[in-house]
Structure formats: structure tokens, C-alpha cells
Amino acid sequence: MTEPRTIKIFDTTLRDGEQAPGASLDVEQKVELAHRLARLGVDTIEPGFPISSPGDFRAVQRISREVEGVEICGFARAVKDDIDAAVRATQDAQRRRLHMFLSSSNIHLDFQLKKTRAEVVRLAREMVSYAKGFVDEVEFSPMDATRTGDEFLFEVLEAVIEEGATILNIPDTVGFALPEEYGDMFTRVMRGVRGSERVEFSAHCHNDLGMAVANSLAAVKAGVTHVEVTVNGIGERAGNCSLEELAMALATRGEKFGVQTNIRPEEIYATSQMVSRMMGSPIAFNKPIVGRNAFQHEAGIHQDGLLKNRSTYEIMDPERLGIPRSMIVLGKHSGRHALRHRVAEFGVELDERQLEELYAAFKERADKQKTVHDHELLQMAGSAVDRALEPYTLSEVQIVTGSGGHRVASCRIRDNEAETERIVTGGGEGPVEAAVNAIRSAVPEPVEFAGLELYSLSAGETANGEASVTVRLNGELHRGTAANRDIMLAAAEAYMAACNRAVRTARAARAPGDDAADSGGSPVGESEITIS
Structure with a gap:
């Protein structure tokens, strides 16, 4: 048995995640969330874009000073002023990294940057070299890499390796790639780019086609050592690779990848709730891992199986994730077994007559509303046993x-x-x-x-x-x-x-x-x- 390699979780909730419309955070909120992310066990925090506003600069600066035990990453365009701001903001961090990005696809070069390929390569060289004068760890991202093409992508990556870049992040900026394409791209880069053995690789995936987690897993299988994620998958457009989904996929199916992470599962739910509340971004009911329905069951067949053995329909333990256990939802599809079980959880034992009386009243109410809540059930059960059951x-x-x-x-x-x-x-x-x-x-x-x-x-x-x-x-x-x-x-x-x-x-x-x-x-x- 070989020791599983550790995938380092790079959290960009406070930078890329905050770029979601309406998700803006103030300085105090960013600092509080950064402490929570450190408690969760992420390896690197990207707290913001220092050049973008005085508030973002102050947030990155305070997090660098106050949050211990994690690497702090300053984000910058391939521009000297950006790099200077990121360097100043992170100078008090115990460990720091500078993350620089520059577009590489033809569509970005033609319509956004208005630069030639030769100009992009020269700029990438100059700015990586400049950043290395301040920071040992320099991450370079060729933006829109999955629509760039191997020839120019390799040229840019080789140039920045020569200038001292230590981490190459190859992003699927617009969520365009399919999992097999994204994994194969890393394999080709690792084999074909000169100097690739001297650097580490990172994946950064967007979710426009709903494949951010799948693409990130493909990159892990191809050999990357860093994956960039956000809590709840929040981010621009359809968001980023979801931290909780990636972490639990690796924890649940780790034997398929031979990897592990430093994420503490018991902190996932509380972190998810905090991000949702602070960013004003509700979590979809059917969101994997942290959605309200992720560990709840209404169908009678499923409820019966769960009551006999939880593993019949659950592949993770919600309590391990810090999620309050409430796996049975009572609705019109629920059966007597689930009804008796829920009432017994409240210390009430029903005889057959009482159960049938309760079941009839329950079905009548369940046909009129989507869910019968516990306090309503206890009122009906109280009528069946002729006493109040709630305190x-x-x-x-x-x-x-x-x-x-x-x-x-x-x-x-x-x-x-x-x-x-x-x-x-x-x-x-x-x-x-x-x-x-x-x-x-x-x-x-x-x-x-x-x-x-x-x-x-x-x-x-x-x-x-x-x-x-x-x-x-x-x-x-x-x-x-x-x-x-x-x-x-x-x-x-x-x-x-x-x-x-x-x-x-x-x-x-x-x-x-x-x-x-x-x-x-x-x-x-x-x-x-x-x-x-």
C-alpha cells in the first residue's frame, strides 16, 4: 500500500466567489470567513484582489496578519501596479503566494487584450520575473487555457517556467472543457512542456456546463497537486468547483484516486451556512452535500430501507459533516413505518389503533400540503394518545x-x-x-x-x-x-x-x-x- 498523496485545497471563495453578482463582503466579513476557512482545513486562501479597491486591500492585509496556519495568496493581473499591491497586502503573512493571470486564447487576445501572441509571451516573462523579486511562490494562470490550443499554451508555460514560476494553474475559465479533455490537457502539458518537472500544477474550473467538479477530479487523476475551489461553488456566472463536493468525492471515493485532502468534514456544513448567509446566496435544496434535501427522504420505500440500514440509500454520514440529522421527511409518499419511527423518536409508543388513527389524520393533511412538520405531527399524535406531547x-x-x-x-x-x-x-x-x-x-x-x-x-x-x-x-x-x-x-x-x-x-x-x-x-x- 502506497501513502496517498495530498491534494492541496486552494480556496478562492473570498476572491472569485465574491465576484458573483450581489455577493460582496465587507472587510470584517472577509476576516471572519477567512478564520472559518482556516478552521475548515484549506491549504491556501485567496482573500481578494488587492488592487481592485481599498477595502479589498485592507481585507487581504488583515487576513495576512491575523489568520495563521494557511498560505495567503495575493491576486494580480500581469501589471506592475497589481503585483506591487498584492505584495504589499500579503507581506505580513506567515506563508504567501502571488497568483498572476494573463489571457492566452485567441478570442481573449483579439477582443479583450488587443495584443499579439508575441506581446503576451514577452509580458508574461517580464511580470513573472518582476514578481520573483518579491515572492518565492509565483503561480501563473493562462486565462481561458482550455480554448487556447497546445502550441501557444506550451509556449507561454515554458516562458514563465524559465522566469521562475513555481505553480502553473491551467484554468477552464468559461467551463468549456469536458472531463476527459481537461485531464488529457494536463497529461500533455506535464509530458510536453519543458521544465514541467520543476513546477507544481493546479486546476481551476468553472461550472458553466455543470462539470466543474468532474473536470477537477479529472485533473486530480492526471496528477495535479492543487485544486482551486469555492464554498458552495459560488462564483461568476454558474460558479466554480464546489469545495464540499470535491472534498467529499475524494473522501468517499479516495481509493479510485489514491489521494487525500486536509479538509475537516465536520466543519463543512457550518462553513457553507456562513458563506450562504454572508453572501446572501441561498443554497439550492438539491445541492449535493449541503443542500436541505441532500440527506432527507420522503418516499416510503427509501424511508423503510434507511430505517433498516442507513447505507441502503446514503453513501455519507451527515453528522460527520456537521449536519443536523433529519433524514425522514414526512409527506404524502411516507408510510406507516416512517410515521411510527418519527413518533417513537419523541418517546411516544402507539398501539395499532392509535397508529391507524394518526395515519389517517396524517394522510389527510399530507394531501393538502407538501410536508407535515414535526410540530404538526406531534399535535396529531397528541390527539391520538389524548395528551400534549410538546413541552x-x-x-x-x-x-x-x-x-x-x-x-x-x-x-x-x-x-x-x-x-x-x-x-x-x-x-x-x-x-x-x-x-x-x-x-x-x-x-x-x-x-x-x-x-x-x-x-x-x-x-x-x-x-x-x-x-x-x-x-x-x-x-x-x-x-x-x-x-x-x-x-x-x-x-x-x-x-x-x-x-x-x-x-x-x-x-x-x-x-x-x-x-x-x-x-x-x-x-x-x-x-x-x-x-x-
Whole structure:
């Protein structure tokens, strides 16, 4: 057995990813995300384009100074001012690299650069030589390489190797290549370019035809040692190679490649959520690895198989990725087995009569709405066993809002164990914040608000909205969902459902005789909300 070689993950979420329309980040957000990326285990961070704005320069400079344990890469065109800015911005990094790009395809040379091939080669030589006067590690990217042609591509690459480039990145800038074409191109370059044995190779793929991950895997198979990625695959147009998809493809099928990465899978989900929230870019439900549906199943046949053995329909463990486990989604395709299992998770055992009564009520509701949420199921199950199953019931919500001023929410909440009811109030800058702060004041556990996603389930004046709320208690994440024609009411119900799940878990884990934890969860801010 040979030791697997390590593929170095080059993350460009903060540079290429931020170039996605509407994904702009401020300096503080970039620094926070850079720390998160270092925790995730990426090898190199490309924090921005220093020459592009004073803010980007400051972000790269601060990240270079503050983020330890990773290589920091300054990005530059083949222009002296760009190189100077990148060198200054990264000068305090523990380890640094300069990444320079210059177009190489005929279409770019003719219509964008307005330069001849000879001029491009001369410029590439001059700027790589200039950069080597400041930085040991110089990466060169012939932009639009997959539409360049071998003859000129080889000429450019040989020129920059002679001038001291240490890493050659051959990008599929417009997502044009097919996997076999992209892999074969690296094979030809490694065999045919003079001096290629002295440099390392990197892949950078865009997703215009949906093949960025496949192309990157083809490059890994061909022998590259670096792959450039973004979290959630965010980036210009259709985005870049997705970090989480590439990392988990290599982790799950590593034996086919003989490679490994330094990515920590348990940090993937939290990083994905942070990028989505900060960049205001919702994650598609069916997005591999981190999408909401990636580890959820509604079909009865699938649910039955999963309950017998998880590996029947799952090739990865979501909990290893830091994803709260909720693999069973209850809808009209679900069967009795899944229904009994979900109710049993809440500590409720049903006899056959009770199960049939619940199943009939469940099917009737499932035919009217896409998903039956846990709090709705527990209400129906409570009717079947003639007792309340949730710790708390949110029976009424009123929110006073407007175009200005402070929002106020009033909620009527029943403590089902104590059989008492109280009215609580809360305020905030937004209606969701006000409702959440009101509800949390009635929950005697330190439940922390972790995030909210809002979705439109249909169109028109009678459209329903769905809210998904995540809370944290004792270091564990708990999720609640709800749908309602009033989206603010859906958010309040989802938060109550998440709190109920957290409280049930905490009470089940607490040893007899332990005192309840002090109340005082973290308040919510509107910045934690994602709407799509």
C-alpha cells in the first residue's frame, strides 16, 4: 500500500466567489470567513484582489496578519501596479503566494487584450520575473487555457517556467472543457512542456456546463497537486468547483484516486451556512452535500430501507459533516413505518389503533400540503394518545410592525407540563427578531438562535411561505420548520418547534435530579436571516 498523496485545497471563495453578482463582503466579513476557512482545513486562501479597491486591500492585509496556519495568496493581473499591491497586502503573512493571470486564447487576445501572441509571451516573462523579486511562490494562470490550443499554451508555460514560476494553474475559465479533455490537457502539458518537472500544477474550473467538479477530479487523476475551489461553488456566472463536493468525492471515493485532502468534514456544513448567509446566496435544496434535501427522504420505500440500514440509500454520514440529522421527511409518499419511527423518536409508543388513527389524520393533511412538520405531527399524535406531547405550545402571535421604529411581538405560550399559560412580549429591529425574543423569554433553557431561512412555496396572493429555524443548545444544533400563509407566523412557529426539539433532547439527556439550566439564549439579529 502506497501513502496517498495530498491534494492541496486552494480556496478562492473570498476572491472569485465574491465576484458573483450581489455577493460582496465587507472587510470584517472577509476576516471572519477567512478564520472559518482556516478552521475548515484549506491549504491556501485567496482573500481578494488587492488592487481592485481599498477595502479589498485592507481585507487581504488583515487576513495576512491575523489568520495563521494557511498560505495567503495575493491576486494580480500581469501589471506592475497589481503585483506591487498584492505584495504589499500579503507581506505580513506567515506563508504567501502571488497568483498572476494573463489571457492566452485567441478570442481573449483579439477582443479583450488587443495584443499579439508575441506581446503576451514577452509580458508574461517580464511580470513573472518582476514578481520573483518579491515572492518565492509565483503561480501563473493562462486565462481561458482550455480554448487556447497546445502550441501557444506550451509556449507561454515554458516562458514563465524559465522566469521562475513555481505553480502553473491551467484554468477552464468559461467551463468549456469536458472531463476527459481537461485531464488529457494536463497529461500533455506535464509530458510536453519543458521544465514541467520543476513546477507544481493546479486546476481551476468553472461550472458553466455543470462539470466543474468532474473536470477537477479529472485533473486530480492526471496528477495535479492543487485544486482551486469555492464554498458552495459560488462564483461568476454558474460558479466554480464546489469545495464540499470535491472534498467529499475524494473522501468517499479516495481509493479510485489514491489521494487525500486536509479538509475537516465536520466543519463543512457550518462553513457553507456562513458563506450562504454572508453572501446572501441561498443554497439550492438539491445541492449535493449541503443542500436541505441532500440527506432527507420522503418516499416510503427509501424511508423503510434507511430505517433498516442507513447505507441502503446514503453513501455519507451527515453528522460527520456537521449536519443536523433529519433524514425522514414526512409527506404524502411516507408510510406507516416512517410515521411510527418519527413518533417513537419523541418517546411516544402507539398501539395499532392509535397508529391507524394518526395515519389517517396524517394522510389527510399530507394531501393538502407538501410536508407535515414535526410540530404538526406531534399535535396529531397528541390527539391520538389524548395528551400534549410538546413541552410548549405557541397558541397566539401578534406582531406590531411598520416602516419605522421598534417592532414588538406578543405571544401566548402554554407550558404543557406545568399546565400553565402566559403571555410574553419581545422587541427587536425586525418582526422576526421581536417574535423570537418574545418566545425565548418563555423557554427556561439557554437556547441560542443559530439561523433562519425563509422560502416561498408558491406564487400569487395566497402563496404559502416556509420557515426553517436552527437553534443551538449544549453545543448541539436543532432544527424546526413550519409553513404558513403569514411568513412571520411561520418563522415564529418554526422557532417554537426548534426550541421544543432542543428542550426535549436536553431533558432526555439530563440525569435525574439535575437542575434546569438558567435561561438566557442569544438574541437574534436580522443579519442571520436568509430569504429566497
